[in-house]
Protein backbone atom coordinates (compact mmCIF):
# COMPACT_ATOMS: atom_id res chain seq x y z
CA UNK A 1 0.00 0.00 0.00
CA UNK A 2 1.39 3.45 -0.92
CA UNK A 3 2.08 5.72 2.08
CA UNK A 4 0.05 8.62 0.63
CA UNK A 5 -2.95 6.29 0.22
CA UNK A 6 -2.72 5.36 3.93
CA UNK A 7 -2.46 9.03 4.96
CA UNK A 8 -5.68 9.88 3.11
CA UNK A 9 -7.56 7.67 5.55
CA UNK A 10 -6.11 9.07 8.74
CA UNK A 11 -8.39 11.67 10.38
CA UNK A 12 -7.02 15.22 10.41
CA UNK A 13 -6.86 15.23 14.21
CA UNK A 14 -4.42 12.29 14.16
CA UNK A 15 -1.85 14.24 12.15
CA UNK A 16 -2.59 17.87 13.08
CA UNK A 17 -2.40 19.07 16.69
CA UNK A 18 -5.03 20.43 19.02
CA UNK A 19 -3.83 23.95 19.88
CA UNK A 20 -4.17 24.93 23.56
CA UNK A 21 -4.06 28.69 24.28
CA UNK A 22 -3.39 29.78 27.86
CA UNK A 23 -1.68 26.43 28.28
CA UNK A 24 0.10 27.13 31.57
CA UNK A 25 -2.85 27.93 33.85
CA UNK A 26 -4.83 25.37 35.86
CA UNK A 27 -7.14 24.43 33.00
CA UNK A 28 -4.48 24.60 30.30
CA UNK A 29 -2.12 22.26 32.13
CA UNK A 30 -4.95 19.82 32.87
CA UNK A 31 -5.94 19.85 29.20
CA UNK A 32 -2.37 19.06 28.17
CA UNK A 33 -2.20 16.23 30.67
CA UNK A 34 -5.52 14.63 29.70
CA UNK A 35 -4.82 14.98 25.96
CA UNK A 36 -1.50 13.21 26.48
CA UNK A 37 -3.28 10.35 28.31
CA UNK A 38 -5.90 10.15 25.54
CA UNK A 39 -3.31 10.15 22.77
CA UNK A 40 -4.37 13.53 21.40
CA UNK A 41 -1.44 15.46 19.96
CA UNK A 42 -1.30 19.04 21.29
CA UNK A 43 0.65 22.22 20.84
CA UNK A 44 0.61 24.07 24.16
CA UNK A 45 1.13 27.84 23.96
CA UNK A 46 1.47 30.28 26.84
CA UNK A 47 0.86 33.99 26.62
CA UNK A 48 4.44 34.65 25.40
CA UNK A 49 3.88 32.43 22.36
CA UNK A 50 0.24 33.32 21.73
CA UNK A 51 -1.58 36.36 23.10
CA UNK A 52 -5.21 35.67 22.26
CA UNK A 53 -6.13 39.36 22.32
CA UNK A 54 -3.66 40.27 19.52
CA UNK A 55 -4.97 39.30 16.04
CA UNK A 56 -1.46 39.05 14.52
CA UNK A 57 -0.36 36.71 17.30
CA UNK A 58 -3.40 34.47 16.68
CA UNK A 59 -2.85 34.49 12.90
CA UNK A 60 0.79 33.58 13.35
CA UNK A 61 0.04 30.68 15.72
CA UNK A 62 -2.68 29.21 13.49
CA UNK A 63 -0.49 29.48 10.38
CA UNK A 64 2.56 28.04 12.13
CA UNK A 65 0.86 25.06 13.83
CA UNK A 66 -2.08 24.30 11.50
CA UNK A 67 -4.26 22.82 14.31
CA UNK A 68 -7.42 20.81 13.60
CA UNK A 69 -9.11 22.67 16.50
CA UNK A 70 -8.34 25.30 19.15
CA UNK A 71 -9.01 25.19 22.90
CA UNK A 72 -8.96 28.50 24.75
CA UNK A 73 -7.87 27.91 28.36
CA UNK A 74 -6.77 31.53 28.81
CA UNK A 75 -8.62 34.01 30.94
CA UNK A 76 -8.61 36.61 33.70
CA UNK A 77 -9.87 34.86 36.86
CA UNK A 78 -9.11 37.27 39.72
CA UNK A 79 -12.73 38.11 40.40
CA UNK A 80 -12.15 40.77 43.07
CA UNK A 81 -9.19 42.47 41.34
CA UNK A 82 -11.30 42.67 38.18
CA UNK A 83 -13.51 45.31 39.81
CA UNK A 84 -10.62 47.80 39.49
CA UNK A 85 -9.05 46.27 36.37
CA UNK A 86 -12.01 46.18 33.99
CA UNK A 87 -10.17 46.90 30.72
CA UNK A 88 -7.70 44.05 31.20
CA UNK A 89 -10.41 41.67 32.39
CA UNK A 90 -12.50 42.38 29.26
CA UNK A 91 -9.43 42.10 27.01
CA UNK A 92 -8.62 38.63 28.31
CA UNK A 93 -12.17 37.28 28.77
CA UNK A 94 -14.05 38.91 25.88
CA UNK A 95 -11.77 40.49 23.24
CA UNK A 96 -9.29 37.58 23.27
CA UNK A 97 -11.90 34.83 22.82
CA UNK A 98 -13.61 36.93 20.11
CA UNK A 99 -10.31 37.35 18.20
CA UNK A 100 -9.73 33.58 18.40
CA UNK A 101 -13.32 32.90 17.31
CA UNK A 102 -13.04 35.13 14.23
CA UNK A 103 -9.74 33.53 13.21
CA UNK A 104 -11.10 30.00 13.74
CA UNK A 105 -14.32 30.79 11.85
CA UNK A 106 -12.29 32.10 8.89
CA UNK A 107 -10.52 28.73 8.72
CA UNK A 108 -13.57 26.59 9.62
CA UNK A 109 -11.75 25.36 12.73
CA UNK A 110 -13.66 24.11 15.80
CA UNK A 111 -13.14 26.25 18.92
CA UNK A 112 -13.70 25.29 22.56
CA UNK A 113 -13.72 28.12 25.11
CA UNK A 114 -14.82 28.40 28.76
CA UNK A 115 -17.28 30.60 30.60
CA UNK A 116 -18.50 30.76 34.17
CA UNK A 117 -21.44 30.36 36.55
CA UNK A 118 -20.78 33.99 37.50
CA UNK A 119 -22.81 35.11 34.47
CA UNK A 120 -25.86 34.46 36.73
CA UNK A 121 -27.23 36.66 39.53
CA UNK A 122 -28.36 33.89 41.89
CA UNK A 123 -31.91 35.21 42.26
CA UNK A 124 -33.52 32.14 40.69
CA UNK A 125 -34.54 29.43 43.19
CA UNK A 126 -33.68 26.50 40.90
CA UNK A 127 -30.31 25.52 39.43
CA UNK A 128 -29.30 27.31 36.23
CA UNK A 129 -29.65 25.52 32.88
CA UNK A 130 -28.21 26.60 29.55
CA UNK A 131 -31.42 28.47 28.68
CA UNK A 132 -31.57 30.45 31.95
CA UNK A 133 -31.21 34.22 31.53
CA UNK A 134 -27.78 35.54 32.53
CA UNK A 135 -27.44 38.71 34.61
CA UNK A 136 -23.93 39.09 36.00
CA UNK A 137 -23.32 40.91 39.27
CA UNK A 138 -19.65 41.80 38.82
CA UNK A 139 -17.04 42.87 36.24
CA UNK A 140 -15.68 39.33 35.82
CA UNK A 141 -19.19 37.95 35.17
CA UNK A 142 -19.92 40.71 32.65
CA UNK A 143 -16.64 40.02 30.85
CA UNK A 144 -17.44 36.29 30.61
CA UNK A 145 -20.94 37.01 29.28
CA UNK A 146 -19.52 39.44 26.71
CA UNK A 147 -17.02 36.72 25.75
CA UNK A 148 -19.79 34.16 25.20
CA UNK A 149 -21.80 36.57 23.06
CA UNK A 150 -18.87 37.79 20.97
CA UNK A 151 -17.54 34.25 20.39
CA UNK A 152 -20.90 32.89 19.21
CA UNK A 153 -21.51 35.95 17.02
CA UNK A 154 -18.15 35.48 15.28
CA UNK A 155 -18.28 31.67 15.19
CA UNK A 156 -21.77 30.16 15.67
CA UNK A 157 -20.25 26.65 15.62
CA UNK A 158 -18.00 27.37 18.61
CA UNK A 159 -18.39 25.32 21.79
CA UNK A 160 -18.76 27.45 24.94
CA UNK A 161 -18.53 25.44 28.16
CA UNK A 162 -19.91 27.18 31.26
CA UNK A 163 -18.37 25.70 34.38
CA UNK A 164 -17.62 26.69 37.98
CA UNK A 165 -15.52 26.48 41.15
CA UNK A 166 -12.59 24.33 40.02
CA UNK A 167 -10.95 21.85 42.34
CA UNK A 168 -8.08 19.56 41.45
CA UNK A 169 -5.28 17.49 42.88
CA UNK A 170 -3.01 18.56 40.06
CA UNK A 171 -2.08 21.98 41.37
CA UNK A 172 -2.24 24.15 44.47
CA UNK A 173 -4.42 26.98 43.19
CA UNK A 174 -7.84 25.90 44.35
CA UNK A 175 -10.19 26.12 47.32
CA UNK A 176 -10.00 22.41 48.32
CA UNK A 177 -6.22 22.62 48.43
CA UNK A 178 -6.38 25.80 50.58
CA UNK A 179 -8.79 24.16 53.05
CA UNK A 180 -6.59 21.06 53.36
CA UNK A 181 -3.44 23.12 53.72
CA UNK A 182 -5.01 25.05 56.63
CA UNK A 183 -6.25 21.84 58.29
CA UNK A 184 -2.88 20.19 57.94
CA UNK A 185 -1.32 23.13 59.78
CA UNK A 186 -4.01 22.84 62.48
CA UNK A 187 -5.39 26.22 61.44
CA UNK A 188 -9.04 27.23 61.27
CA UNK A 189 -10.42 27.87 57.80
CA UNK A 190 -13.27 30.32 57.30
CA UNK A 191 -15.59 29.51 54.44
CA UNK A 192 -18.76 31.04 53.07
CA UNK A 193 -21.88 29.27 54.34
CA UNK A 194 -24.50 31.17 52.33
CA UNK A 195 -23.25 30.75 48.75
CA UNK A 196 -24.23 27.58 46.87
CA UNK A 197 -22.13 26.44 43.95
CA UNK A 198 -21.44 23.44 41.72
CA UNK A 199 -17.83 22.49 42.46
CA UNK A 200 -16.16 21.06 39.37
CA UNK A 201 -13.36 18.49 39.36
CA UNK A 202 -10.96 19.69 36.68
CA UNK A 203 -10.11 16.23 35.20
CA UNK A 204 -13.85 15.49 34.77
CA UNK A 205 -14.41 18.91 33.18
CA UNK A 206 -11.53 18.43 30.77
CA UNK A 207 -12.54 14.91 29.69
CA UNK A 208 -16.17 15.89 29.11
CA UNK A 209 -15.24 19.10 27.28
CA UNK A 210 -12.94 17.15 24.97
CA UNK A 211 -15.72 14.60 24.35
CA UNK A 212 -18.05 17.45 23.37
CA UNK A 213 -15.40 18.94 21.07
CA UNK A 214 -14.79 15.59 19.38
CA UNK A 215 -18.57 15.17 18.98
CA UNK A 216 -18.66 18.56 17.21
CA UNK A 217 -21.01 20.05 19.82
CA UNK A 218 -21.74 23.77 19.47
CA UNK A 219 -23.21 26.58 21.54
CA UNK A 220 -23.42 26.85 25.32
CA UNK A 221 -23.12 23.72 27.48
CA UNK A 222 -23.10 23.55 31.30
CA UNK A 223 -20.40 21.18 32.58
CA UNK A 224 -20.07 20.67 36.37
CA UNK A 225 -20.13 17.68 38.68
CA UNK A 226 -23.60 16.53 39.82
CA UNK A 227 -24.51 18.03 43.15
CA UNK A 228 -24.32 21.37 44.90
CA UNK A 229 -23.04 22.67 48.20
CA UNK A 230 -21.86 25.81 49.95
CA UNK A 231 -18.17 26.69 50.07
CA UNK A 232 -18.27 25.80 53.79
CA UNK A 233 -19.78 22.37 53.06
CA UNK A 234 -17.12 21.75 50.43
CA UNK A 235 -14.35 22.69 52.87
CA UNK A 236 -15.88 20.52 55.61
CA UNK A 237 -16.29 17.48 53.35
CA UNK A 238 -12.71 17.84 52.09
CA UNK A 239 -11.18 18.25 55.53
CA UNK A 240 -13.20 15.38 57.07
CA UNK A 241 -12.50 12.97 54.23
CA UNK A 242 -8.79 13.74 54.53
CA UNK A 243 -8.91 12.71 58.20
CA UNK A 244 -8.89 16.13 59.91
CA UNK A 245 -11.48 17.60 62.29
CA UNK A 246 -14.39 19.27 60.51
CA UNK A 247 -14.45 21.76 63.41
CA UNK A 248 -11.46 23.45 61.78
CA UNK A 249 -13.87 24.80 59.16
CA UNK A 250 -15.62 27.91 60.44
CA UNK A 251 -18.80 28.78 58.47
CA UNK A 252 -19.20 32.51 57.84
CA UNK A 253 -21.62 34.64 55.80
CA UNK A 254 -20.00 35.76 52.55
CA UNK A 255 -20.49 39.41 53.61
CA UNK A 256 -17.93 38.86 56.41
CA UNK A 257 -15.16 38.40 53.82
CA UNK A 258 -15.52 42.00 52.61
CA UNK A 259 -14.79 41.01 49.00
CA UNK A 260 -14.73 43.69 46.30
CA UNK A 261 -16.93 41.77 43.85
CA UNK A 262 -20.51 40.71 44.60
CA UNK A 263 -21.20 36.95 44.29
CA UNK A 264 -24.57 35.35 43.51
CA UNK A 265 -26.09 33.55 46.51
CA UNK A 266 -26.43 30.49 44.31
CA UNK A 267 -24.99 29.64 40.91
CA UNK A 268 -25.64 25.91 40.73
CA UNK A 269 -25.29 24.60 37.16
CA UNK A 270 -27.27 21.79 35.53
CA UNK A 271 -27.42 20.77 31.90
CA UNK A 272 -30.66 20.70 29.94
CA UNK A 273 -28.68 19.33 27.02
CA UNK A 274 -27.92 15.93 28.52
CA UNK A 275 -24.41 16.21 29.91
CA UNK A 276 -24.02 14.36 33.23
CA UNK A 277 -20.75 14.29 35.15
CA UNK A 278 -19.97 11.97 38.10
CA UNK A 279 -21.43 12.99 41.48
CA UNK A 280 -19.50 15.53 43.53
CA UNK A 281 -18.75 13.04 46.35
CA UNK A 282 -17.15 10.67 43.87
CA UNK A 283 -15.10 13.45 42.30
CA UNK A 284 -13.94 14.67 45.73
CA UNK A 285 -12.84 11.13 46.61
CA UNK A 286 -10.78 10.90 43.43
CA UNK A 287 -9.32 14.36 44.04
CA UNK A 288 -8.22 13.41 47.57
CA UNK A 289 -6.73 10.14 46.31
CA UNK A 290 -4.77 12.17 43.76
CA UNK A 291 -3.64 14.55 46.51
CA UNK A 292 -2.22 11.66 48.54
CA UNK A 293 0.55 11.66 45.99
CA UNK A 294 0.91 15.42 46.54
CA UNK A 295 2.85 17.23 49.33
CA UNK A 296 -0.34 18.71 50.88
CA UNK A 297 -1.08 15.45 52.73
CA UNK A 298 2.53 14.56 53.58
CA UNK A 299 4.43 15.40 56.78
Ligand SMILES: NC(=O)C1=CN([C@@H]2O[C@H](COP(=O)(O)OP(=O)(O)OC[C@H]3O[C@@H](n4cnc5c(N)ncnc54)[C@H](OP(=O)(O)O)[C@@H]3O)[C@@H](O)[C@H]2O)C=CC1
Pocket residue numbers: 021022023024025026027028046047050051052053073074075076077091092096114115116117144163164165166
Ligand atom coordinates in the same frame (compact mmCIF):
# COMPACT_ATOMS: atom_id res chain seq x y z
N1 LIG B 1 -10.91 28.73 38.15
C1 LIG B 1 -12.23 28.50 38.18
O1 LIG B 1 -12.80 28.09 39.20
C2 LIG B 1 -13.03 28.72 36.93
C3 LIG B 1 -12.47 29.13 35.74
N2 LIG B 1 -13.25 29.31 34.63
C4 LIG B 1 -12.65 29.73 33.37
O2 LIG B 1 -11.67 28.79 32.97
C5 LIG B 1 -10.62 29.45 32.26
C6 LIG B 1 -9.28 29.06 32.84
O3 LIG B 1 -9.26 29.37 34.20
P1 LIG B 1 -8.01 28.93 35.14
O4 LIG B 1 -7.25 27.82 34.51
O5 LIG B 1 -8.56 28.79 36.50
O6 LIG B 1 -7.16 30.27 35.08
P2 LIG B 1 -5.57 30.48 35.31
O7 LIG B 1 -5.39 31.87 35.81
O8 LIG B 1 -5.00 29.37 36.08
O9 LIG B 1 -5.01 30.40 33.84
C7 LIG B 1 -5.33 31.35 32.87
C8 LIG B 1 -4.15 31.48 31.94
O10 LIG B 1 -4.52 32.35 30.88
C9 LIG B 1 -3.39 33.13 30.56
N3 LIG B 1 -3.80 34.33 29.82
C10 LIG B 1 -4.45 35.40 30.29
N4 LIG B 1 -4.63 36.30 29.29
C11 LIG B 1 -4.06 35.76 28.19
C12 LIG B 1 -3.92 36.22 26.85
N5 LIG B 1 -4.37 37.42 26.45
N6 LIG B 1 -3.31 35.41 25.97
C13 LIG B 1 -2.83 34.21 26.36
N7 LIG B 1 -2.92 33.72 27.61
C14 LIG B 1 -3.53 34.51 28.52
C15 LIG B 1 -2.78 33.44 31.89
O11 LIG B 1 -1.46 33.84 31.71
P3 LIG B 1 -0.74 34.84 32.77
O12 LIG B 1 -0.39 33.95 33.93
O13 LIG B 1 0.42 35.34 32.00
O14 LIG B 1 -1.76 35.89 33.11
C16 LIG B 1 -2.90 32.09 32.59
O15 LIG B 1 -1.80 31.25 32.33
C17 LIG B 1 -10.96 30.93 32.30
O16 LIG B 1 -11.62 31.29 31.12
C18 LIG B 1 -11.92 31.06 33.46
O17 LIG B 1 -12.79 32.16 33.32
C19 LIG B 1 -14.59 29.11 34.65
C20 LIG B 1 -15.20 28.72 35.81
C21 LIG B 1 -14.47 28.46 37.02
Ligand SMILES: Cc1cn([C@H]2C[C@H](O)[C@@H](COP(=O)(O)OP(=O)(O)O[C@H]3O[C@@H](C)C(=O)[C@@H](O)[C@H]3O)O2)c(=O)[nH]c1=O
Pocket residue numbers: 077078079080115116117118163164165166175178189190191192195231232257263
Ligand atom coordinates in the same frame (compact mmCIF):
# COMPACT_ATOMS: atom_id res chain seq x y z
C1 LIG C 1 -10.00 32.09 50.12
C2 LIG C 1 -11.40 31.80 50.63
C3 LIG C 1 -12.48 32.01 49.80
N1 LIG C 1 -13.73 31.75 50.23
C4 LIG C 1 -14.88 31.94 49.37
C5 LIG C 1 -14.95 33.24 48.70
C6 LIG C 1 -15.11 32.90 47.24
O1 LIG C 1 -16.41 33.15 46.78
C7 LIG C 1 -14.90 31.45 47.13
C8 LIG C 1 -13.69 31.05 46.38
O2 LIG C 1 -12.81 32.08 46.34
P1 LIG C 1 -12.23 32.64 44.96
O3 LIG C 1 -12.10 34.10 45.08
O4 LIG C 1 -11.05 31.79 44.66
O5 LIG C 1 -13.35 32.23 43.95
P2 LIG C 1 -14.53 33.03 43.34
O6 LIG C 1 -13.91 34.14 42.67
O7 LIG C 1 -15.73 33.37 44.12
O8 LIG C 1 -14.93 31.84 42.55
C9 LIG C 1 -14.97 31.81 41.15
O9 LIG C 1 -13.76 31.81 40.41
C10 LIG C 1 -14.08 32.28 39.11
C11 LIG C 1 -12.86 32.38 38.26
C12 LIG C 1 -15.21 31.52 38.51
O10 LIG C 1 -15.41 31.56 37.31
C13 LIG C 1 -16.24 30.88 39.40
O11 LIG C 1 -16.75 29.71 38.84
C14 LIG C 1 -15.82 30.67 40.82
O12 LIG C 1 -15.16 29.47 41.10
O13 LIG C 1 -14.77 30.96 48.46
C15 LIG C 1 -13.96 31.27 51.48
O14 LIG C 1 -15.12 31.01 51.84
N2 LIG C 1 -12.90 31.05 52.30
C16 LIG C 1 -11.62 31.31 51.93
O15 LIG C 1 -10.67 31.10 52.75
